[in-house]
Amino acid sequence: MNQFVESQNILNEQQILQSEQNKEVIKQKPLIKPQSPSDKENRQDQYCMQKQQLTQKSGQDTSRLLKNENVEIKNLINVNKQLVNFGLVLPGNICEDDIQFQNISNETIIIEISVVCNNTEFDDLDEYVYSARKLNGYDYKDRFMLACPGQKQFSMKVALKVPNIRDQKGLFGSIIITALNQNQQKIQGQINTIIQSQVLLPLIQCSKRLINNLYNLPIIQMAFKLGKKLDCKIQFRNNSIIGLPLELEILDKNNCEIIVNPQAISVQSNSQFLVTMYVKNKQVQQIKNVLIIKIKNSNIHFSYPFIIQVY
Numbered sequence: 001m002n003q004f005v006e007s008q009n010i011l012n013e014q015q016i017l018q019s020e021q022n023k024e025v026i027k028q029k030p031l032i033k034p035q036s037p038s039d040k041e042n043r044q045d046q047y048c049m050q051k052q053q054l055t056q057k058s059g060q061d062t063s064r065l066l067k068n069e070n071v072e073i074k075n076l077i078n079v080n081k082q083l084v085n086f087g088l089v090l091p092g093n094i095c096e097d098d099i100q101f102q103n104i105s106n107e108t109i110i111i112e113i114s115v116v117c118n119n120t121e122f123d124d125l126d127e128y129v130y131s132a133r134k135l136n137g138y139d140y141k142d143r144f145m146l147a148c149p150g151q152k153q154f155s156m157k158v159a160l161k162v163p164n165i166r167d168q169k170g171l172f173g174s175i176i177i178t179a180l181n182q183n184q185q186k187i188q189g190q191i192n193t194i195i196q197s198q199v200l201l202p203l204i205q206c207s208k209r210l211i212n213n214l215y216n217l218p219i220i221q222m223a224f225k226l227g228k229k230l231d232c233k234i235q236f237r238n239n240s241i242i243g244l245p246l247e248l249e250i251l252d253k254n255n256c257e258i259i260v261n262p263q264a265i266s267v268q269s270n271s272q273f274l275v276t277m278y279v280k281n282k283q284v285q286q287i288k289n290v291l292i293i294k295i296k297n298s299n300i301h302f303s304y305p306f307i308i309q310v311y
Helices: 002-028 037-067
Strands: 077-080 083-089 094-103 107-119 128-132 145-148 154-159 169-179 191-199 204-206 209-212 216-224 231-238 244-250 259-261 264-267 269-280 285-295 301-310
Touching: 077 169, 077 191, 083 094, 083 264, 094 107, 094 145, 107 128, 128 169, 145 154, 154 191, 154 264, 169 301, 259 285, 269 285, 269 301
Parallel strands: 083 191, 216 301
Antiparallel strands: 077 094, 094 154, 107 145, 107 169, 128 154, 169 191, 204 231, 209 216, 231 269, 244 264, 244 285, 259 269, 285 301
């Protein structure tokens, strides 16, 4: 009996000891609390502060670069294009393309932009071959100077006006960017963007032209018979490697007895097209005039003298 009581007491002591150990473990175990809205806001604020600190550090780094006499312009200014290519162009064409500059420092930089045509044969021209303008105006110039605030960007239009030349050649130029700091000290180096285009001389031929002995010129000669429809279709061919927008008209409009159709047409490269001439006055016996075919937005035109006999 005594042994049974003693065993029961030992068992009770072990249970009490185990219970106290469990309580101690519960005290030591950390509690996981749900994240409150204020905690989320604090985390967002911390993220924004870290981001702002990184941005300020980046700006401070570029500011230190700007104060450094050995800093180069390529570390302060970004240009979005290294090449401006206008492709195939015609004499008299006017073309534009966009270019963008960005000041990646935190301080104002004075930027000078020069647009140069490298074809020296055009140095004496009254008009620019390559030039530029601001987006809010049409004052074309070859040199600009402007103050660009830190972390700002601006855009310009690079322009090409193709000279009236009679040979096919490349037109080459460059955009040269230099800069000064706020103390009017020159920043080392320069950024160059290449400009290029290729002048093309188109060719439109008419197979109906024959040499006239009286005028010693190739002339389109046609004959209409009274009583029949007084019209004639003339075949032309665009022998150029590009499509052409064309405008057609008669040279002498005052004494014009001819209607031309179409008056405007777009023709594909290396393709044929037809022009129809109508005689308005059936009483005339002979019509002499010139058909003019112009290439739209250029200074190129083709002349086709013609003689029409009505009998």
